[in-house]
Amino acid sequence: MATTTPVAEARGITKRFGSTVALRGASIRVEAGQVHALVGRNGAGKSTLVSVLTGLRAPDEGEVAFGGEPAPRLADRAAWRRRVACVYQRSTIIPGLTVAENLFLNRYDRGRTGLIDWRTVHRRARELLETWSVDVDVRTPAGELDVERRQFVEIARALSFGARFVVLDEPTAQLDSAAIGRLFGRVDDLRRQGVAFLYISHHLHEVYELCDAVTVFRDARHVLTAPVAELSRSALVAAMTGDAAPGARRARGRPPGDAEVVLDVVGASLPGAYRDVSFRVRAGEVVGLAGAASSGRVAIAETVAGLRTAAAGAVLVAGSRPRPGSVPAALRAGVGFVPRDRHHQGLVPGMSVADNCTLTVPDRLGPAGFVDGRRRDAFARRMIANLAIKAPGPGTPVADLSGGNQQKVVLARALANDPRLLVLVDPTAGVDVRSKEFLLDKVEEVAGSGAGVLVASDELDDLRMCDRVLVVFQGRVVAEMTAGWHEHDLVAAMEGVDPDG
Template identity: 40%
Template sequence: MLSLQGISKGFPGVKALTDVSLDVAAGEIHALVGENGAGKSTLTRVIAGVFQPDAGTVRFDGRETVWKGPGDAKRHGVHVIYQEFVLFPHLSVAENIFVGHERRNRLGLIDHGRTRRDAKELLARFGIDIDPEALVRDLSVADQQMVEIAKALVHDVKLLILDEPTAVISGREVDVLFDRLRRLKQQGVAIVYISHRLEEIFALCDRVSVLKDGNHVATRTIDEVTRDQLIALMVGRNLAELFPVRRSAKAPGPVVVAARNVEVSGRVRGASIELRAGEITGLAGMVGAGRSELALAMFGAIPMRSGSLVVDGREVSGLSPRRAIDLGIGLVTEDRKGQGLAMLLDVAANVSASTLNEFGRGWRFDRAREKRVAEQEIASYRIACRGPSTPVSVMSGGNQQKVLVARWARTSTRLLILDEPTRGVDVGAKTEIYRIMHELADRGVAVLMISSELPEIVGMSERVVVMREGVVTGELSKSEISEEAVVELATRRLAG
């Protein structure tokens, strides 16, 4: 279905792809893996007609092809589901699914009734339980992802490219997605599957191609490569090195922050958690368990219906993000681009965002000092960029994440909450983020890590708290932590 020969693509000062060749057969699920910056996104955009290659040829459905643009590729059956959603938050689910392909009546006017009916039928066929009339802005991130997938399947798909499709879903939603992709495969659709979650590659894909530094390293069938070998091809690093051993073996310190009987309307029910100085605590559970809502409530970003936050033994009044920051609490949000980073600003401005008063007030803002501080953080956190003035929008996901961590590490003297800290970043960047978490804990900071990846929870946590449907179902000490124990608590039937 797709054959790439000798594809090269460069940008000013950057060679993104060099002589890349690979093919994807009809009825095949073909994984594309590599670190951030390996060239996966650029190659995807070449296939989808966003970029024209500087050299090489693209053959699609048996013919050499030069797309005039993304619309041309889409008309021929090439559809991409990007990691960053392309949805209209103020429109309904049905309207988003059929945007650009509106259902119309005989007079040429939009037929809203038919739009809702067709959307309901499509969602049901895909196994998605979402109200077609609901506004997208009111959906969870996981449900928004499912709408994005449903939107692509409206069309006649010959080649479907998915970029990190499970980054924001888990459990049943992943099973539903995999089932649908297997059905599309049986129908002869060629699928390119991009993911950093290697367990998904082995569970779903037929072949895997590895990119590194813009070069095609290897293509293997799934049954001829192991997880360790695949990581070695990607980064030259053994799997055993993925979760670094923490240098400090000190016992955890006193409780510095505690949430007591927190209620968040509709999402969290009487949840309590204690966080100790120098300890990395994992917060686990399925998507929708209320983990992020609990974190946001502890940071003062959403209101508690009831309950309290206790810092160093004293209950906090008037909790807000500003108050949390003053208390030494930081939050790296799950949605780094939508809620974390200022994408139009540079590294220096993003690093300083939570401590602006440190650099002056009003027109006396000390930009030179801000840049010096950013240079220190760039070196400390090994952020790959051209310097403090680099726009964060041009950086890889892993380096964007390290900018966010650098920002909050400057202010988080008591507690740093990390919500899905390695979502959508490569194996190498993950290891760097894990190293940073260890360094913060060694400095006496309490670290709360929310993660949907069980190997990450098991590999990094010194204690694990598990939630289900807004309720804390249990807690595991270091010696008790295992994937099986976490899953048992995450799926435990709730009393009543």
Template identity: 60%
Template sequence: MSTPLVEARGIVKRYGPTTALADGQLTVLPGESHALVGRNGAGKSTLVNILTGLQPADEGEVRFDGEPAPALADRDAWRRKVACVYQKPTVVPELTVAENLFINRQPLQRGFISWRKLRTEAADLLATWDVHVDPEARTADLKVEDRQMVEIARALSFGARFIVLDEPTAQLDNREIERLFTRMRALQDSGVTFLFISHHLQEVYEVCQTVTVLRDARWITTAPVADLPRGALVEAMAGESVTEQAERQQTAPAAGEAPVLLDVRGLTSPSYTKIDLSVRRGEVVGLAGISGSGKIELAETMAGLHTPTAGTALIDGAPLPFGDVRAALDAGVGCVPRDRHGQGLVFGMTIGDNATMSVLDRLGRFGFVGSDRRRGLATELIDRLDIHAEGPDQPVSDLSGGNAQKVVMARALASDPRLLVLINPTAGVDVKSKESLLARVDSAREDGTAVLVVSDELDDLRRCDRVLVLFHGRVVAEHPAGWRDHELIASIEGVDHG
């Protein structure tokens, strides 16, 4: 057996009274893709911070190629060992690809940056690792998958051959994911080793050879992916049997002949064309499609983020205001946006502030907010959403991904909306948090709320009474509850409609 490229043993990390990692273990062999999975709060991020030298372990050791990890202050030595490509970009969006690749180490000529040499070296680096991106392109203009490859190339240029991918597929559609996996396999053939972190377990089976499970801040198991059935993997993550999972996914009875709450006719914009759809009270309607299908823009239009060029939308018979989020909120629309980091949360504020900011006008008069009423509502929402927190005054930045997403959901529900728009509501959250968030969909249905769910996750769409599929901006198929995965995927990928 070859010497592990990376080995972590007996890792313990405490933050005050909180033990973030009680027994972290990881052994990654050269040239493999190794999955690290576990629910939010299991200790994955803490272990990654220690593996990348961002934080020291209180106990235990990390070794690279059999040698002890560099001193924490020796950043150059760490960069030669390991790099992490995070869900949130670490590139500077306004700089070019070449400038990002060699930031703070630009080639100099007579004391000045040699722009010609910079572009040449960037082109050579990208070609070496088969990354097809224009070195002079502005990084902000890149697709997510290309930005990720630029970050990987930058890491490889330091000499690192161990790359941590933290939720790399969270913002990619199926085709982009497959392209990323193809690139990963090619890089593996070139001697690059990956630690792959994802909540999408199917991806673990597609791209990884080995999987390590953390639960409750402890190592649970490491096994070849081929030897660990999906049920056993989920059970290792959850700590309990998941035989009831299929039953939980059964869809509730359809809304039947309940009154139509949302009625959309002929809605058109640069992203979609002549959309007709209706959602009844107590009905959950899904929108599916590949990236660029128009599904997200259509949902965002319902939430007041865009103004269509033609068509109408009525909510309870009254015109739905376009291009005005506040007016849409007043009209009875609650929204969980697609990106909790950029659109969903204000990280400098508390859980209570974030959960109640959309209903401050209800918590006081003449521009003054009653602190007791705000705190009471926030506490109620924390309990209702089962947000694991110390209380409403805790900074939202302290929360795990699953609990942070619950805060976004809490704010959407705080206004008691008539129409609830959910865009990728479970992206980047663990199995338990996903189930908790989807249970809110069932509660909304029971309350008579109309729900519009946009998601790339099939499990999110199973809760729907029916799913509309968009392809190139048009509705091309409708699948009632009980659809089979291959049927829906065929519609999404454009297989069954030319």
């Protein structure tokens, strides 16, 4: 039985929203200097627990304590900030303010005249960042920072209030592998200084690389807490899903070598992104573009989908050359597209599931550009059934769905025009294990029906279903690997490392 006082503890937390029970008797305990993972499928209750732990919501039952003392009143925000902070997947940094202004927002030093003493503010900001080894110019507008540096600034800001318990919510979702390594190094440094972290991620390999302990929630309940070193990956997945861990991906028959070429990229270049890229995708084939987020793989996929224009070379879809840089032209040529960021590129949050599913096919919903609501809803119901989207009906606001179901809506829209080529960028980012399996199975089904598939990702699970994987490094295709590749070889190529060197 533990004898130390935990930095943070939630006991017997129950939270209801109307008839929905978001948490039922859930508990978690985080020790000083510990990185504690919280995992579970979408809808398991993770976000609700975080809102309770950070004082955004009061539990209906149960209690929260910090350092053995009861949590402050919800209205006492200053007291909460001294105990806990959350660095969300979506940054809370204000881009129009400088780093120093963000660090001390509403806490500025004032001189005798009552005016802000900017010299003192900048000095304190530099001292704060130096204390936590964050190398950022305090006068830099926050909007100019990359995702990695924004996260470090947010962590430093949280610690400046006195909090020694930090929640990291999907912190690696927009980072490449090098930035993830630096983030993990910073977290490890802070852990040694006694800072505790609650680490939320869908990437289970990160749990095993970084975390000391893991807690699993499923269906609004606490399922288990265990030291990471004592829990196998299969047992962890089984705890999350309630059944056995998913097995290896099913083997698919490769398309014949004379199958129709549905994508032909010839000598494509875009300064600052990629150069002299050439490859083909045949009907029924799944081809991967592997590499870090900054490697150029995303830009290549977005060029194929019409979001970018190559400065040189050509992109042909099923023998035709759609107008470069035109999404409508790519759609007419037969391209379906799942973008990297479903929140900003993939969904219109104020619209319904039906409207989002059918954005690419207005011509099928009524004559002369008019939308027949009944035809639209019938079309959407077929897509909802086909992709097992959990929604009360086609009129449900897409913003009300879980992350996994939102991603299914994005895929539904990409498939609505029966594409000859499906292009996906990081298709399983930020979704739970079960949704990931479902989405990848559906992509394989699409390939089995005769469409070509291009998957740009750095997720090994996404790439395992590919017939071929093209590795992109610093804007060039540096390697091609066929199905059955070894993880070590692929990761080494993605990082530009010679495994035999």
